[in-house]
Amino acid sequence: MPDKLSTRVRLLRDRLLQAVPVLVVATFIVFALLHLTPGDPAIALAGEAPTPAHLAEIRQFYGLDQPFIGQYGLWLWNAAHADLGRSMFSGEPVVTTIVHDLPYTLLVVAYALLLSIAIGVPLGVAAAAREGSALDVAVTSLSSAGVAVPYFWFAMILVSIFALQLGWFPATGAVPFSQDPVGALRSATLPSIALSSFGMAEIMRQLRAALVEVLSSPYVRTLRAKGLSSRSILWKHGLRNVGITVLTVIGLLFNRMLGATVVVEAVFAIPGIGSDIAQAAVNKDYPMIQGAVFALALIVIAANLLIDILYTVLDPRVTR
Amino acid sequence: MTWLRSDRRAMVSLAFLVILIGVALLAPVVSPYAPNEQDLSATLEPASAAHLLGTDDLGRDTLSRLIWGARSSLYASILAVLIAVLIGVPVGLAAGLGGKWADIGISRTIDALLSFPAITLAVGVTGVLGVGLTNGMIAVGITFSPQLARLVRSRTLVGRGELYVDAARVYNASPLRIALRHVLPNAMPPVIVQISLLLAGALLAEAALSFLGLGVQPPTASWGAMLARAYNYMDVAPAQMYPPGVAVLLTAMAFNALGESMRSLLDPMARR
Numbered sequence: 001m002p003d004k005l006s007t008r009v010r011l012l013r014d015r016l017l018q019a020v021p022v023l024v025v026a027t028f029i030v031f032a033l034l035h036l037t038p039g040d041p042a043i044a045l046a047g048e049a050p051t052p053a054h055l056a057e058i059r060q061f062y063g064l065d066q067p068f069i070g071q072y073g074l075w076l077w078n079a080a081h082a083d084l085g086r087s088m089f090s091g092e093p094v095v096t097t098i099v100h101d102l103p104y105t106l107l108v109v110a111y112a113l114l115l116s117i118a119i120g121v122p123l124g125v126a127a128a129a130r131e132g133s134a135l136d137v138a139v140t141s142l143s144s145a146g147v148a149v150p151y152f153w154f155a156m157i158l159v160s161i162f163a164l165q166l167g168w169f170p171a172t173g174a175v176p177f178s179q180d181p182v183g184a185l186r187s188a189t190l191p192s193i194a195l196s197s198f199g200m201a202e203i204m205r206q207l208r209a210a211l212v213e214v215l216s217s218p219y220v221r222t223l224r225a226k227g228l229s230s231r232s233i234l235w236k237h238g239l240r241n242v243g244i245t246v247l248t249v250i251g252l253l254f255n256r257m258l259g260a261t262v263v264v265e266a267v268f269a270i271p272g273i274g275s276d277i278a279q280a281a282v283n284k285d286y287p288m289i290q291g292a293v294f295a296l297a298l299i300v301i302a303a304n305l306l307i308d309i310l311y312t313v314l315d316p317r318v319t320r
Numbered sequence: 321m322t323w324l325r326s327d328r329r330a331m332v333s334l335a336f337l338v339i340l341i342g343v344a345l346l347a348p349v350v351s352p353y354a355p356n357e358q359d360l361s362a363t364l365e366p367a368s369a370a371h372l373l374g375t376d377d378l379g380r381d382t383l384s385r386l387i388w389g390a391r392s393s394l395y396a397s398i399l400a401v402l403i404a405v406l407i408g409v410p411v412g413l414a415a416g417l418g419g420k421w422a423d424i425g426i427s428r429t430i431d432a433l434l435s436f437p438a439i440t441l442a443v444g445v446t447g448v449l450g451v452g453l454t455n456g457m458i459a460v461g462i463t464f465s466p467q468l469a470r471l472v473r474s475r476t477l478v479g480r481g482e483l484y485v486d487a488a489r490v491y492n493a494s495p496l497r498i499a500l501r502h503v504l505p506n507a508m509p510p511v512i513v514q515i516s517l518l519l520a521g522a523l524l525a526e527a528a529l530s531f532l533g534l535g536v537q538p539p540t541a542s543w544g545a546m547l548a549r550a551y552n553y554m555d556v557a558p559a560q561m562y563p564p565g566v567a568v569l570l571t572a573m574a575f576n577a578l579g580e581s582m583r584s585l586l587d588p589m590a591r592r
Contacts, residue, residue, distance in 0.1 A: 025432035036448045148520060148572035150527050153565035156551055160558045259437025263528045267551065277440055278532045281447025293436060293444040300435045 008312055015308050023301055030294040031075045034062075034286055045088065045286055061085070084294065085287035089280070094291035098273060102295065104174045105265070105272035108188050109257045112195035113250060119196070120203030121246060127204065128211035129234055139204055146201025152263040155194035159267065162190060172269035191268045195257050203249050210245040211238050243314050251307040255300050330581035333574035340571060344390040353381035355388035356539045364557040373563045376546070377553050385541040386563050392542035393568070396457045396535070397522035401515055403461025408468025409511065413499050415469065416476025426469070433466040438521075439528055446534045453526075453542070456535040460525045464518050471514055475507035482506075509586050516579030520572040527568050543568050 037044040045058050059065050062085075063074035078084070084094040127139035163171035169190050177184040214220060214237065215230070223233050261274035269275075273292050280288035324331045343350055352372075359379035367374045373382035415426035433441075438460075445459035476499075479485060485502050493501075523543075529535035530544025531551070538545070543564040550561035 021428040022431045022435060025429050026435055029432060029436070033444060033448050036445065144573060144576065145569070148524075148569055148576055150524055150547070150565060150568045150572075152528060152531055153547055153561065153568065156547070156554060156561050156565070160554055160561070164555055164558070255435075255437050259439035259441075262437075262439050262443050263531060266532055274440075277443050277447075278534075281443045281532070281534055282451070284447060284450075286448065289444045289447045293440055296440050297432075297436045300437065304435070 011312055012309060015305065019301060019305050023298075026297045026301065027076055027079065027294070028072065030290050030297070031072050033290055033293070035068075037286065041286075044284070079294070084291035087280075087285055087288045089283050089285045089288065094287050097276060097288070098291055098295045101271055101273045101276055103177060104270050105258070105261050105274055107177055107184060108191045108195065108261060108264070108270065108272065109254065111185070111188050111192035112199055112257055113253060115192055115196040116199030116203050116253065117246060117250075120200035121207060121242065123200070124204040124207030125211060125234065125238070125242065128208045128215065128238075129230060131212055131215075136208075139208065143201040143205040143208075146197050147205070149197050151194050151197050151260055152267050154197045155191065155264050155267040158190045158194055174268070174270040174272070187268075187270075191261075191264050191270060194264050194267070195260055198260075199253050199257060202253060203246060206249050207242060207245050210241050214238055214241050240314070244311070247307055247310055247314065251304055254303050258296050258300065327581045329577050333577040333581075336570065336574045337578070340390060340574075341394065343387055344394055347387050347391055351381075351384040351387040353384040355385050355541050356380060357384075364553055364560065366557075366559060374557070374559060376549055376560060377557075382546075382560065382563055385546055386543070386567060389541040389543045389546055389564065390567070392453060392536050392540060393523060393526055393544070393571075396453055396526040396542065397519050399454070400457040400460040400464065400522040400525065401518045403458055404464035404468055404518060405511075405515065407462065407465035409472050409504070411465070412469040412472025412507075413476055413504065415473040417480060417495065417499055417503065423473070427473070430466040430470050430473075433463070434470075436463070438463040439525060442525060442529065443532065443534060446529060451534045451537070453530070453536045453540075456529040457522070457526065460522055460529070464521065467518070468511065468514060471510055472507050475510060476503050479503040479506045510583075513579050513583045513586065516575050516582065520575035520579070523568060523572050523575070527564075 034041050034045075041062070042055050042059050042064050043050065045062065046055055050058075063071045066074065082095050084098075086093055087097060090097070123139050123142075127133075127136040130136055159171050162168045170187050174187045175183040211234070215233070220233055220237065223237070224230070258274075261270075261272060262278050263274070264270075265272045265274035266278055273295065276288060277292045277296075279285070280292065324334060347355075357380060359375065361379065362371070362375055363377055363379040365371055365375040365379075371381050371383065373386065376382055376385065411426060411430075415423045415430075418426075441463045442456070442459040445462060446456045449455040449459065480503055482502075485498060488498050488502050526535055526542065527544035527547060530542045531548045533548065536542040536545045546564035547561060547568075550557070550564065553560060
């Protein structure tokens with residue numbers, strides 16, 4: 001169907017074009033972060049007891065002697081060439097640190113998303129299928145606790161029980177996946193469970209709500225009147241809803257989980273990008289703060305784009 | 321108020337919050353010890369008659385710190401949400417009423433801000449502004465504001481087409497008057513729901529920031545700061561992490577339950 005394809009292509013193009021201004025504004029926000037510092041950014045960037053030569057060098061690199069818009073242009077130019085400056089703390093290029101540390105963070109988030117789906121989807125579907133049953137009440141209570149639980153506190157409980165008392169998992173640290181996949185997954189297990197506390201809660205809640213709505217819709221009532229059982233209706237007509245709802249929630253969760261790694265990585269001493277941001281914030285390491293925050297925003301924007309593309313595949317209504 | 325009588329969960333939540341706020345306000349009267357009173361001969365003690373929830377690593381009474389911590393934690397949440405409202409509501413109104421280009425500009429900025437994981441941006445902004453509870457909560461408020469702005473914008477787009485708004489325009493009411501007197505009141509109910517949900521989010525954010533050492537500074541007690549200390553002594557006194565954690569959990573659940581109950585009240589379709 002060439003007609004349908006062209007609609008789809010047009011939709012993708014529009015979506016890509018929409019992402020451009022968002023990206024531009026995001027770079028501006030990251031750039032402007034530095035100008036929130038009280039006083040002269042050059043002095044803030046130079047750290048303690050700067051020499052005049054050092055200050056001049058910083059002014060030149062960041063273009064601080066130029067007007068605001070020129071500074072932004074320079075920042076963009078550097079960012080486009082994968083240069084986000086150097087960490088004031090380690091002296092390493094920020095991009096190098098991000099590229100090195102990002103895999104730890106992404107492993108935990110991906111693992112947590114899979115866990116959330118694996119547990120949240122069956123429970124959400126089961127609760128919707130037996131609305132008002134004891135199982136439904138249990139799932140609903142579990143999800144309202146899950147969205148409210150401080151996930152890093154849950155992480156501490158997990159460490160206390162499964163690492164310190166039972167010794168099943170390491171309490172802290174992380175192993176590169178490329179060197180030792182099994183070890184990497186083992187150290188990522190507890191952090192991922194901690195993140196999936198709100199992940200599975202959100203999936204259960206939204207999936208249950210979406211399916212309950214489908215099951216009470218007029219067309220399902222017709223199907224039921226024709227003699228179809230709830231179970232077969234759920235299988236045949238609910239599944240597409242499951243896919244779309246889960247996709248929407250994943251978009252939301254991906255963003256929230258990436259953010260939550262800032263705290264969860266601190267609990268487990270994982271050297272990921274979340275730890276980088278938390279440490280940079282404590283050390284006032286401005287280029288690192290800017291770079292890491294920017295990297296996460298880029299990833300989220302890319303993920304949202306990917307999800308929108310998947311939508312057009314899953315939901316025929318989107319292309320209409 | 322018949323609404324509360326019909327929704328037991330919301331009533332229990334409201335009662336819990338009222339008691340919590342009362343306890344927080346009366347902290348000097350109700351807490352058994354001063355929050356920073358140290359007893360280095362009784363550190364990390366388990367629960368006892370003298371210390372109902374035990375003591376922390378400096379021998380400070382955990383129950384007293386929990387009560388005083390409620391003050392900082394609630395103050396922080398309210399401050400963050402207040403800032404989010406003060407930024408988000410006017411910006412949302414401006415997007416909805418300010419014409420096409422204002423709308424496009426503001427909407428893209430909202431989209432961009434929402435692409436930053438909220439906690440990450442809050443941690444980053446706190447790092448730049450300087451650590452401390454007030455700076456931390458300003459940062460959280462800023463990161464929460466786009467959600468409110470988006471909500472107010474969409475309600476404003478609906479509201480501005482209403483007949484009474486057209487009527488006001490015919491009577492030459494100023495744009496500000498139209499925004500504040502005719503559009504805003506109708507946008508408020510969902511905003512109030514969102515405020516309740518955001519209070520839960522802000523409470524978790526305070527706990528997270530203070531846990532990272534970016535929020536409340538020692539010796540002030542907050543639930544997040546208590547969790548951070550308990551974390552450091554987790555292998556010797558694991559029980560110390562439960563009181564502040566449970567306090568955050570219950571309070572966040574109460575804010576959420578209240579918000580959801582109000583939402584289903586506003587949207588009868590969602591009531592079940």
